[in-house]
Amino acid sequence: MIDLEQSEVIPDMWKDVFDSEDIRFCFNCGSCISVCPASNASPPLLIRRLARLVLLGLEDELLDEDTPWSCVSCSRCEEVCPMGVRPFELGLAIRRWQVRNDETRIPPSIVELYKEGYTQPVSKAVALRASVGLGELPTIDKYPEMLKGYQDMLMATDVVSNNDYMFKG
Amino acid sequence: MTHPQSNQSEGKVLVVGGGMGGMRTALDLAESGRDVVLVDKAVSIGGLMTQLDRTFPTNNCDLCTLSPNLSQAGRAHRIDLRTMTRVEATKGEQGAFEVTLTTTPRHIDIDRCTACGDCLRDHPECVSFTPGLDHRAPTCMRYPQAIPQAYSINMEQCADVDALVKSCPVGAIVIDDKITTVTETFGSIVLAPGAEVYDPSPIAALGYSEQPDVLTSLEYERLLSASGPTGGKLLRPSNGQAPKKVAWLQCVGSRARQADQGVSYCSSACCMFAIKEAIVTKERFGTDIETTIFNMDIRTSGKGYEAYYQRSKDTDEVRFVRCRTQNLQAGETGALQLRYLPEESDTFVTEGFDMVVLSTGFFIPEDIRTLADQLKVDLNAHGFALTDSFHPVSTSRAGVYVAGLFEGPKDIPETMVQASAAACMAATHVGVTPDASPTEELPPERKIDDEPVRVGVFVCECGENIGGVVDVDNLVSHAQTLGDVTHSENVGYGCSAESMEHIRETIVEQKLNRVVIGGCSPRTHLTRFQDLLRKAGLNRYLVDIANLRDQDAWVHRDAPELATAKGRELIQMGVAAVRQSKPLADQTLPMSQDVLVVGGGVAGMSAALSLAGQGFKVHLAERENELGGEARNLRRTLEGEDVRTQIEHLVAATEGHDKIQVYTGALIVDHGGMPGKFTTGMQVGPQLFYRQITHGATVLATGALANRPSVYMLGEHDAVSTQHDIESLLEDDTDTVKTWSKVVMIQCAGSRTKENPACSRICCQSSIKNALRILDVNPAASIWVLYRDMRTIGMQEDAYQEARRRGVIFVRYDPENPPQVEPVDDKVKVTFHDPILADDLSMHADRVLLSTGFIADDEGTEELARIFRLPRTEDGYLLEDHIKLRPVDLPTLGFYVAGTAHSPKSIKESVAQAQAAASRVQTLLARGEINLGAAVARVEASRCAACLVCVRACPYGVPFINADGNSEIDPALCHGCGICAAECPAKAIQLQQFDDDQILAKLEGLLERITA
Structure with missing residues (x-):
């Protein structure tokens, strides 16, 4: 239960997050997440949920979201969105907003990046790459x-250095 | 309402577009005594609807409901039908438009062509008949029942012109057919050019161009159709196998803001289209086929539509998934994989489907915009003709009217309503002309009482149609062996002009006095041959048709010998029946030209003014003490029009019109008579003064009631009110509105429930209207709309989009888990579930507004329906004759319905239906006299025992026992239903045209085994 009388609700938060009113056209059709x-x-990264949090102005809930950081920048959502919300741009904008509003924020994907050298689940595609004659990816690990x-x-x-405890071990 | 000036000229009306709408307009105008030129750019009329297979609600065949209209359009002699014709230029103004029309050559003489198909068989390269899926192919005769019944030739593609000409057995091919351009004068113009269906190729993600099993809904319709490429078998285009799982994706090319995803408005018809296709798929091809409809909102807001939607879920097990997906991949097994996340779920699904149907909507193509430009008609941003709520079919140019899809996306019933409304408006510029048909001198009817019976049998070969299966010469020689047959011959193409003339001459020369035609269906051809008999000096009831085509050759293609044997029996039956037939006279009575309109709201007043403007005397009976109806409580439309001022104008015009007699405080108490001559009694005013009026037709515009259900603390808490309640507040008390910082609107409050199952149609747009008005007054207000489906059909979708742009938050609720409302001091705490956040939300609202919609005026209409003997729907609205094709006509001839008495609707839709009712009234009253037909019951007095069975059995109360003690039936009142004839124990009653003797003779003819 989210009590909108108790929660931190900032009606115009979308202006702070995003650079245009495109986001306000979102009608939750789910096209973006069908291709994501x-x-x-x-x-899962659910853009329609993020858009809703932004539009409702739920600051705490949006700050708690780690999913924007799992976007792989493929931009397919951008192509299929019937409302021209620019979901990919929205994901990036939320990342920037989170960092602006919480200087201590360490997104979990940075930890992954530090440890693995990459964030994509490339190991899943080994068999697929082999089946189409592609060699193994020369990943840094x-x-x-x-x-x-x-x-x-x-x-x-x-x-990273100010938060080194997160990266060690 | 500014009623058009009565500057009626003796002109004619131009109707552009021969789809359902254009045909209806042309027929209405012709039937009301106006001459019409109906042009269509295509080779045959019928438009988009001819490509449909079956229609809601009975899921019956479209062509079967449509072709009677087509034949009417082709036949009515006041309608000059010109196919392959475009409007090139217009000059002048209402009353005298100068229009230039250009016709491209068909290279076929329509009067000679019998549509036998020989040219197509021999030269398919230059004649095309492709009712298939390939929409790029030139379609020349798109479906078997095309009007005109004629092919067309593309000379450029023809290599051997001489051979082509020779292939035609009736010499109908015209080599040097040229483009013709004519300029004619028209009093008014009706535009019904339709729209086109969106091509989904640009949306690459949906794979329409690559995947053969991805189809548009119209293509799927062709697959279901018996006249389609698979002959009515549902088969996957990729491998010819029957599908087990079919998915529909809604809103493809509609409701988009990103340009390459389509248009911004809602195409309005696709939800019903998809539901119907899903139901028909299961009904016809197996209940085990899984059907799934992916949607954002199901927009079943028309009459009966919501019940159909619920039925599809509950009875037909059609699955509805609330989300869109654009993730379509070809799977390894050949199935199409769709990946999606339902709105209320947190688990992604990847599911295989054998076919995916894209529900593509409508758009206005460039050539229609050009047409509008030539006619100087203003369009909105989407290319639809601009109209307004109080002039729903009037374009920006006086004298030019619009109907159907070109006015905005819509379904068939609304198109039919607008088509009749446009006919009503177009008729205001064009006076009734005397019947302009070539009044050829008909010979007097020959007296045949003393003649011996001489039957002539004429059998059509119709090229391969009949001759390819049935041995026609065998039938001809067989006919000669039958009693009283003095002439029998093979007439080749019986309905061609030459054959018709030959048959007429033969009747005269051989002194034939009964005729049997072995040929097509009487449904399409009986009137034609009846007319022929009349021209030959015989009574029109002396002909019978043996239906050798539809009932024999077409259905027994595989068994020619048996088909020939059946053909012989059909001819035997025809001969036996016609030997017994007698000359009959049609009964007639003069009609009253007065009209009774019941109900003085927007619809009733609009209908009355339209009729009075055409010179009809109108009696307008209103139950309340003043005119105006429910619309008195409305202030603005979604488009911002000032309702109150318009209503004041309507009331003033109605009360001031010298042709309209207004009765307020009037209660209908009794009713009798027949179409064209009704008598209705009413009690008027505080003294209940009794008045009886005689009228030829009746328009029922009795309205519906604003619903006020006891839900969500309505009536218990001051902060809860209906959308209706705040109409005036928003106009007159903006200071109060400014104090609302949080407003929650709850949709479907008291609609789509067990008690009131229908959707009220107008509430979604009125909540958006009010949300935008509140934001105008108080831009800082936070507005939440809790809804089940946002049903902002057509261009209302733009307002829905605008509301989101301005910050209105829309949250779907499940009727199983509706919002909770509880008082917190002077505010209301509203708690609801948000499926997107998968969490409950609660807030304190300053104001809760309930969208309560309409409810049928159960008491009022029940009483009226009883007095007028009219049926009602389960939820209490008046039931029309045909929900799709005849939405204005009630099942009893002479009764028409307009406004919310029919179903919940907007002001614009009510005015359109009122004008449509006025048009339908004129088509009836223009007949001048009541033709009772020849099929009336007659009592043989000597056999009557006065047992009263007929008196009790007659549904119309016609038979009575006369002074001689016999039953008597007034032919002027008899409806010809035949119930009394069937019930009479003494066989004293015969239904003429269907005498016992005649029917028995037919049976004997059938069962008689004559061996040669």
């Missing part, structure tokens, strides 16, 4: 020295 690869993630250098490089940034 990140809707396979756990929890196959080169331990390079991965080490990559992690050192990330650790040199403020956001």
